[in-house]
Amino acid sequence: MPVEQTFVHATSDVSIARPRFTFDEVQAIYYLPFNDLLFRAQSVHRKNFDPNAVQLSRLLSIKTGGCAEDCGYCSQSAHAPTGLIASKLMDSESVVAEARKAKQTGATRYCMGAAWRSPKDRDMGALVAMVEGVKALGLETCMTLGMLSEQQAGRLAEAGLDYYNHNIDTSEHFYPEIITTRIFEDRLETLERVRAAGMKVCAGGILGMGETVADRISMLLTLANLPVAPESVPINHLIPVPGTKLASAKSVDPIDFIRTVALARVLMPTSHLRLSAGRTQMSDEMQALCFFAGANSIFIGDTLLTADNPDETHDDGLFRRLGIYPATVEPRG
Numbered sequence: 540m541p542v543e544q545t546f547v548h549a550t551s552d553v554s555i556a557r558p559r560f561t562f563d564e565v566q567a568i569y570y571l572p573f574n575d576l577l578f579r580a581q582s583v584h585r586k587n588f589d590p591n592a593v594q595l596s597r598l599l600s601i602k603t604g605g606c607a608e609d610c611g612y613c614s615q616s617a618h619a620p621t622g623l624i625a626s627k628l629m630d631s632e633s634v635v636a637e638a639r640k641a642k643q644t645g646a647t648r649y650c651m652g653a654a655w656r657s658p659k660d661r662d663m664g665a666l667v668a669m670v671e672g673v674k675a676l677g678l679e680t681c682m683t684l685g686m687l688s689e690q691q692a693g694r695l696a697e698a699g700l701d702y703y704n705h706n707i708d709t710s711e712h713f714y715p716e717i718i719t720t721r722i723f724e725d726r727l728e729t730l731e732r733v734r735a736a737g738m739k740v741c742a743g744g745i746l747g748m749g750e751t752v753a754d755r756i757s758m759l760l761t762l763a764n765l766p767v768a769p770e771s772v773p774i775n776h777l778i779p780v781p782g783t784k785l786a787s788a789k790s791v792d793p794i795d796f797i798r799t800v801a802l803a804r805v806l807m808p809t810s811h812l813r814l815s816a817g818r819t820q821m822s823d824e825m826q827a828l829c830f831f832a833g834a835n836s837i838f839i840g841d842t843l844l845t846a847d848n849p850d851e852t853h854d855d856g857l858f859r860r861l862g863i864y865p866a867t868v869e870p871r872g
Contacts, residue, residue, distance in 0.1 A: 560806060565760050569752070569802050573794065577832055580801035583808045584833040592866030593858070594648060594811060594836040596681075597641035601669065602628040602653035608685070610708075611717045611784030612745055612777055615654035621782035628653065631665055635672035642676055644851065645865050646839060649673050650681040650704065656720070657686040663694050670698040681741055681771070686721070686729045689736075696736035702771055703733040704741035710757035713750045717785075730765070740769040743813070746799060747777035747791035755799050763806035772810045774800055774834070776817025793825045797832050804833025811836045823857050830863065 571579065584590055605625030609618040617625075638649045651669060658666065666682065673680050682695065683704035695703065707730075708714065711723040726742075733740055744758045762769055776796060779786050803812055813836040814821075814829055821829075839851055858864065 560760055560763055562756065562760060565756050565763075565802065565806065566753075568805055569756055569798055573798070576798060576801050576805075577828070580804040580833045581831055584804055584835070587809050588835055589866065591861075591863050592835065593830065593863050594866040595646045595839050596648035596650055596813070596836060597638070597644075597646040598650040598652060598838050599629075599634065599637050599641075600654070601634055601651045602626060602655065604654055606654040606685075607656045608720045609718060609784075612708075612748060612780070613654075614780040614783060616783070621780055625654075628662055628665060631668035631672055634669045635676070638673045638676055638678060642678055644839065646678065647865070647867060648679040648681065648836075649676075650683065650702075650838075652683040652704075653685070655685040657688070658684045658691060660691070663691060667694060667698040670695065670700045674699045674701075683741075686725060687732055689732050692729075692732040692736035692738070696738050700738055702739045702741045704771070704773070705729045705733065706743050706745070706773060706775075707758060707761060708744050709748060709750050710754035711761065712757065713748075713754040717748055727761075730769075734767065739771065740765075740767070741771035741773065741813075742769040743771075743773035743775065743803075743815070745775040745777050745816070746796055747788055747817075748785055749788055752795065755795075756802070759799070759803050759806055762803075768807045768810055770810055771813060771836075772803055772807055773813040773815040774803060775815045776820055778817050778820065790820065793821070796821075797825065797828045800829045800834050801832035813837065823860070826857065827861055830861065835866065 568576070603626045604615045604623045605617050606613065606615045608616055610616055614621045614623050634651060641649055670680055679701050681702035681704055682700055705726060707723070707726045709717060714723040730740055730742055742762055746755060762772060776791065777785060777788055779788050800812060812834045814826065814834045815838060818826065818837065839854060
């Protein structure tokens with residue numbers, strides 16, 4: 540039988556006591572009868588979070604398109620003929636103004652994303668100003684800017700950035716099928732630099748890119764077995780974009796997607812699990828089961844970087860039907 544987890548609520552001075560998982564142990568959890576898996580995930584979830592609270596986040600593209608990476612899923616890759624027009628980095632005042640609007644609509648977390656392989660040092664001053672301006676509004680901050688050097692991670696940490704997002708996307712085995720302009724280890728090195736600088740880690744993946752169940756299990760195993768598991772784990776449903784390598788990818792089975800969310804909750808009990816890209820492709824029932832399986836954060840707003848996102852009226856209606864309400868930033872102890 541898989542090893543049971545023991546853990547202590549994570550704070551700045553208390554770390555999670557959790558075992559190292561093996562692939563066979565994790566696979567056994569994934570293939571539990573569906574009801575048993577959901578019960579286990581919900582039980583873990585209730586020990587760490589308010590089961591009816593979902594954190595609301597906003598994501599702004601602060602620099603769109605023209606990315607040098609060849610990620611097969613991404614509309615912003617310069618390698619993909621998607622017709623997307625590249626833009627320059629936004630000014631910090633405009634970013635803070637958008638964050639202020641986000642707070643007024645209920646967001647407690649503000650994420651800023653730039654389509655870069657890595658930021659240039661000349662842009663760091665503007666990025667620092669964005670972080671400081673958004674934090675001054677009382678919002679939790681997150682950025683995703685590509686790979687970071689040790690010095691860049693340090694500057695963002697000094698500015699007060701709460702989270703840095705750098706998804707590993709899929710398993711190490713399947714990774715070369717999706718991206719060839721960098722290797723899987725590059726992703727892990729950036730996560731190490733983020734952690735060493737004192738920021739929290741946001742790292743997850745994408746389902747529906749043609750990967751196997753074993754790839755999904757391996758992806759979550761990699762994250763759960765990091766020295767400290769990511770505090771934030773986005774689970775994305777691929778949005779096939781015309782012009783990208785994965786434009787014709789077959790949609791992931793809804794039950795498999797929910798199983799993956801549940802597995803993530805069991806493996807990473809105190810992490811925020813974020814239903815990220817692809818919610819427009821999910822039925823209300825599928826989202827409801829994801830919440831039951833342990834997902835407790837969504838992105839609100841009509842767009843998610845360059846992709847469509849459910850409008851807030853629909854999300855409000857779904858929340859009312861499920862008895863869900865917006866969460867505060869910190870998980871329940």
